[in-house]
Amino acid sequence: MARGIYIHIPFCHQICNYCDFNKVFFKNQPVDEYIEAIGKEIALIQQSKPEVFKDIETVYLGGGTPTSLSANQLDRLLEIINNTVQTKHLIEFASEANPDELTVDKLHALKNGGINRLSLGVQSFDAGLLQRLGRTHSNEQVYETIENARSVGIFNINIDLMYGLPGQTMKQWEDTIQKALSLELPHYSSYSLIVEPKTIFYIQYAKGKLNLPTEDLEAEMYDYLMNEMERNNLHQYEISNFAKGDNISTHNKIYWDNDEYVGIGAGAHGYIEGKRYSNIGPIRKYLDSIQNGKRPLQSEHEVTFEEQCEEQMFLGLRKEEGVSFESFQTKLGVSMMEKYEFVIHPLVQNGLLLLDDVGVRLSRRGKFVGNEIFQQFLLGE
Template sequence: MKKVALYIHIPFCKQKCLYCDFPSLAGKEDCMVDYAAALAKEIYSIKNKKIKTIFIGGGTPTYLSLAGWKIIKKSIDTLNICDDLEFTVEGNPGTFTKEILNFLKEMGVNRLSIGLQAWQDSLLKELGRIHTIEDFKQSFEMARELGFDNINVDLMFGLPSQTINQWTETLDNITKLNPEHLSCYSLIVEEGTEFYKRFEKGTLNLPDEEIDRTMYAKTIEVLRKKGYIQYEISNFSKRNKKCRHNLVYWELDEYIGCGAASHSYSDGFRYRNEENIEKYIEKMNNDNTAIVEKMKNSFKDNMEEFMFMGLRKTKGVNKSEFKKRFDKNMDDVYYDVINKYTSTGFMIESPDNIFLTYEGIEVSNVIMAEFLL
């Protein structure tokens, strides 16, 4: 039986953050139970697959009502899961309760991902976050007390008005709590967000590129000293605590997405679900499916994605895995681009792998674009 990862989308939020372009909505609490029932229907439909990781993301999954969670749990209980299942749920401070956390524990969740973003209340307010630093500390401690021993914390740098000292303070304080995993992303101002409107008006006070680069360098330096291993451009973990679910995406393995706006990659096809919550519920109730787009990935698509997703990992892309998947030597397809970047110090080629240097990571978007055929 084929092993796959499962992503489950919970689109509800207490309040939409000003930088967020994810498919999430505030003010839709009255849809929660109907949505959970439609979602459960989709989860029940998963057959002949063994689930190796589950990631419930959002939105803010911990904002979902307990009644909604109970419906979803029943469907998850029917899945054929691996013994070493990694089961992650995302949540934001201000939405954690003992009741919800105990329920997640009972459900088999063994990894939490907590959105903090910054250690300063002034920056959290500027981001449109619903919580304070104190809320985060209480949520983190509550999770530890209830036995969660694998916790990721999401952080962001390059924020409006953020200084290098504030970012260093964030890293210093979060590492004192010793989470097993940290995801550290540079802010990207996405179209359609409140931040984008301010950016267009010229009222978004972003740090310049040099400060952003310094913050990234500081991230690597501080986290290395604190015992974290960088295994992907933006992700750092303690030993044996990498996020196995995210590695599925970076290694172009198969995954199933359930819920509004979720994506799947299975048997060489990409699928996309209906994004609108009400329409998703309607489609699941009437048609037993919410897929609105299905596309066969071409041989070329797979090769390109395998390369530019794989180059996000610090160990890079494995040559023998490339040969196994595509029946071609990597050099026969990509010799020119590999030679270009190894000769300029942006990439290293070992007997087994090709991977980006620190300088290469800084311009990774440019380099990865050259792996498009």
């Protein structure tokens, strides 16, 4: 049974230089038709797999940029979602947003439609770095948007921050962290830049024109991030996420728990009934499939037992709590240590994993090389 629904809104008024998600420029796109298709795709899945929607805890609007839609379009999108999914008892109903697009009218539309969590793509408080990223907002717009969100009754607010950016200095990163913390938000996410194929940054990198920080500087930035979040009573519950109290991202935790979720929209990914799938990316082809009464599947893969074990480890180890012996045994029917002792013990001996009676988790040192550790669990390599 799925725990969450991810809904992809692929429209943007500005394409960021680092983004590799499925997205298109907003202008001249069939936005209204796409919104209607979202409801039709949900209905198509419900017809064939009604049990999948029985225990939905979260709905998450991602992109692209959900707030590229007008207030009226947001009203209609949320009306469709509320009419097709049982949203009254959701733990979390979240939306991504850009600070320079989130008008008061749009905030009212989000609030009236049930949204109770916002995630703002801030990335940096340095004007030069924002321009390099292809972001169009100002710091003043960030402050104003947060104030307006609180005024309409949305208090569960996250901002995304990025480090390891081209030309970024330690001083710039320290300034961004301090400005972010001054907002006294309940949640912060912070990610190092990954140069993905099919992005502007990738083209620049291939030409040798992307001046990235050294690994040592990037590690120093991550260390500063963890120290400052802890100093401000923000608990690091996942490698890149920090929360006050219980203000965690419930939707994202579904991914890290390796639980199932429904993916809706062009290019969306989902995981239901033991199968991971991706939807058709091109919007016209997506719409044509929906119009013909067919689910817009691009690919579908039944997750093997070995893959389930691997995913349980490398996703679960992202969490501060790590992976417990009990959860692994209950979900997969085998002992974690019998399956992965030959991987776990060397990592423990090298101080990268912590092992106790409950399970395994990353050490502080392990957090700096998380991706290298996760790789060890893929096919026992």
